[in-house]
Amino acid sequence: MSEDRRLDVLRAIVEDYVSTREPVGSRALTERHALGVSPATIRNDMAALEDAGLIVQPHTSAGRVPTDLGYRVFVDQLAGVKPLSAAEKRAIGLLLEEAVDLDDVIDRAVRLLAQLTHQVAVVQYPSLRRSALRHVELVPVGTRHLLVVIITTTGRVEQRTLELGEDLDESVVARLRVRLNVAAAGMRLAELDGALRDLAAEFTPAGGDLVRAVVAVVSETLAQESEERVVVAGASHLARSAGADFPHTIGPVLEALEEQVVLLRLLSEMAEDASGVAVRIGRETQHEGLADTSIVTSGYGGEGSSVAVLGSVGPLRMDYPQTMAAVRAVARYLTRILAG
Template sequence: MSSSQRRLQVLRAIVIEYVNSKEPVSSKTVASSYVTGVSSATIRNDMAALEEGGLIRQPHTSAGRIPTEAGYRIFVDYLDLSTAQVAHNRALLAAQLESVESLEDVIERAVRVLAKLTGQAAVAELPEIIPDRVRRVELVDLDEVRLLVIVVTAAGGVFEGHLILPPELRGPDGSALRSVRDAINQALEGVAAGRVGEAASRGRELTRETDRQLYDLVSEVVQERLGSLETSRIVTAGAANLARAGVDFHDVARVLEVLEDQSALIGILHNVQLASVQVSIGAENLHEGLAGASLVSATYGSGGTITPHAELPLSHVGVIGPTRMDYGRSLAAVEAVSGYLSRLLLKQSGASWDVPVQSQEARKETE
């Protein structure tokens, strides 16, 4: 074994022991329980090299060592995710969620299970699980100044908006209204609420040039009325776990404030790369409220072999906790939950799934 390989083992031992004991780790503990066949003096030299490299530190004189954020990063990068642990977590999820019928209820309960499995705070974004779609747009000429725009969705929603016409468009004739109505229905019928803006811009070309100003105004009203259907929501659970782990945070109140802020959480999750399970540690988190925390997250709703026309929503799920967390446990739990939710959405879409659980090493090779 080379000295670099041994030092990686020493770092791994310090992380695991510190996570379990909450106490600084001595060279004697590493030599007796983790890296056997090597003298304590050699381990001390390795620890000195790791400290010089900024991967561990000594919290106070005569104490053992604890990992730094850089040390946790190296540990996570070389962590081999246990497929057996992921499979066990998925089986547990299936057992606890099989009687739940609503997809929203499934996600909410899965978040509670995730918080229990990890001992951290769990978060999940509720996706546009069954996108509401435009069924019909109607235009009613109330008078020369006002136009009523009515949007009916496939889910039975009816949204009304009043359009005050500019002077040059007041008193539109029936031909103009029919032209705009027919064009916007041709462009938007069956389109998901979140894609109305893109589809409406294409439909503009279907309108007579003389009616395009009116078309643009009607399109703006439709997009405004359907805007509420595009709002993401966040489900959280396990905030009490962080309160109990307050000693691991410099300021746990800041982390709890983030958990209470829906818009902040949505921003944090949307800044995460669309990839398999990953970890951001301490200063790697862009939001200052999580500067002393770690986020283990994954996307769900896509993966495997998907039919070309399947429109599956992409959302995020993860856990937030102190940098001194059990990363193996958290990674396995987040992987299990994201995989379970993805399978559920894929099953509803009629697509298939054929992606096996990958180790960290395999994921790094494919990214």
């Protein structure tokens, strides 16, 4: 029973510190929370939490603040992610559903998440390597150039132009367009080789070189890794709380957020942490510049597995339940829109 009560005391300390930014004392806990025990018992529980490394006294005669480990225990003890209000859900749906293309969807999503959390929002573009092929369009451009338009199930559109050694036969192009989409639509990169391997043989001798060139450009485009990137918004939210939440300097945090490689590594690792909402706190990020931050992420865009990740970066003293709810909600709406 005492262990449950101490977790209640820890929860109260985290909630008060998030709300007030001030170290929390036993008197404040007694006045603000119905913990059902005496102030002396609360002081004993606080001493036990401090011995366990879950809270710390920042300076003499002050109250206590949560440590990284304290925040981790608090997050792990959350019974579930509280849902956003009906009004918040409607606002998310309306804003994202008005987007005209994938770039617009990503831009709206990152700005919306920053507004909901008052923190930095990061949204990864859907990876071509994890997307499925929806359609390939072949458009002759002149007599010896062919525009190959590749459309994925997540709404990405990639264009490549092929320069050929001989004049195009438009009847072959039309036939190839049909056969390519029948053979490969709905497949991911790992499945494409088998689906496309024998396609050129259907066009031998006429058009075989064209088929091989188109198949190669489709495979190479879907296999590329350099296209992965993230969009960031809301850095000003961190700057406004720099003094209280980043006691040393906010510079390393902002520098880390500017490094695409750092963010992509973190998002990729966190995509493997959990199927729902993942949280990394302080030094769990394994990046010195982000040691004073926490990151909440969720995958989006896939039925069984996500094709990209979005998240929120804020101070250790963040409202974890609210942030987790906002990240999950935006991810779900993005999934719904990209699947539509």
